[in-house]
Structures are given as C-alpha cells and as structure tokens.
Amino acid sequence: KVKAPYVRVADRKKGANGDVIVKYDVRFKQPNQDHMDMPSLHSLEHLVAEIIRNHASYVVDWSPMGCQTGFYLTVLNHDNYTEILEVLEKTMQDVLKAKEVPASNEKQCGWAANHTLEGAQNLARAFLDKRAEWS
Numbered sequence: 001k002v003k004a005p006y007v008r009v010a011d012r013k014k015g016a017n018g019d020v021i022v023k024y025d026v027r028f029k030q031p032n033q034d035h036m037d038m039p040s041l042h043s044l045e046h047l048v049a050e051i052i053r054n055h056a057s058y059v060v061d062w063s064p065m066g067c068q069t070g071f072y073l074t075v076l077n078h079d080n081y082t083e084i085l086e087v088l089e090k091t092m093q094d095v096l097k098a099k100e101v102p103a104s105n106e107k108q109c110g111w112a113a114n115h116t117l118e119g120a121q122n123l124a125r126a127f128l129d130k131r132a133e134w135s
Contacts, residue, residue, distance in 0.1 A: 004030040005127050007085060007134045010072065020077055021060070024084060027070035028127055035068035040119030042111065043101045045071070047120055050102040052091045059087075085134055095124040 002008070010025040029035050036044075041064055048071070049062045058078040064071050073084070104115040 002027070003133070004028060004034075004069065005130050005133055007081075007088065009081070012079075020079060022075050022079055024073040024075070025070060026073050026088065028123060029069040031067065031069050036123060037119065038068065039114050039116040040123050041068055043104070043115045043117060043120035044095065044123050046101050046103055046109070046115070047095045047098055047124075048091055051094045051098075052087065054094070055087045055090050056083075081135070088134075089128065089131060092124040092128045096121055096128075 004027040006025075006027050008025050008027075009022060011021075011023040013021045015021070045062065045064050052059050052062055052073075056075070056078070058075045059073065060076050061074040062071055063074075073088070075084070078084075098117065098121070101115045101117050101120065103109055104112055106112045109115075
C-alpha cells in the first residue's frame with residue numbers, strides 16, 4: 001500500500017521503433033480518503049502543463065486523474081526517475097511564483113470560470129512540503 005504524496009511509474013511501453021513511453025503516477029492525495037477540489041486541480045493542470053516544458057523537453061502530457069487525487073505525467077524516451085523528481089520539484093516551485101493561470105479564458109479553456117491560482121499554489125506548496133516522501 002502506498003501513502004500520498006508519491007511519484008511512481010504507473011506504466012512503461014516500448015514502441016515498434018524503440019521509443020519508450022513512461023507514465024508516472026503523481027499522487028497528491030490519498031486515494032479513497034481525500035481529493036483535490038476541482039478549481040484548484042484544474043488550475044494546477046494548466047500551470048504545470050505550461051511550466052513543466054521549461055524544464056523537460058521530453059514531457060508528452062500532464063493530465064489529471066478523474067478521481068481528483070493526482071495527475072499522470074507521460075514522458076518520451078526518458079527513464080531517469082531521479083530527474084523526474086527534480087523536474088517536478090522545479091515545476092512546483094515555479095507554480096508558487098506564477099501570477100496567473102495560463103489559458104484560463106473562454107477561448108482556450110472549456111471551463112474558464114473554474115480556476116483558482118491560490119488553490120493551485122496551495123496544492124503545489126503542500127506537495128513540495130512533503131518532497132522527502134515522494135519516492
């Protein structure tokens with residue numbers, strides 16, 4: 001049994017041409033005990049999806065779990081767990097410095113009214129506060 005927060009490999013697939021896709025389970029809340037509120041989760045999704053690419057060109061996707069307890073981080077041809085933790089740490093630190101939620105407007109977001117920068121930053125801060133427990 002695992003205890004949130006944590007980061008672990010959820011899946012690893014090798015393509016026909018040798019490419020490797022790794023999907024990480026980035027868990028913020030303990031499953032079946034707690035969850036993130038939707039505006040905070042939604043805003044953190046936008047922030048991380050934008051910011052994480054400043055730290056890692058191999059990121060394919062950052063997507064929320066339907067259960068609202070975490071996110072999936074998908075990367076291509078990169079299998080260094082320690083570096084993934086470092087990228088997540090740098091990204092969450094950048095979230096704390098953000099002045100706005102990117103793409104939180106009606107043209108770029110399907111639910112533009114459902115955002116909170118403060119909520120996203122609170123999630124990032126709580127995740128960072130337990131950095132030693134991620135692995």
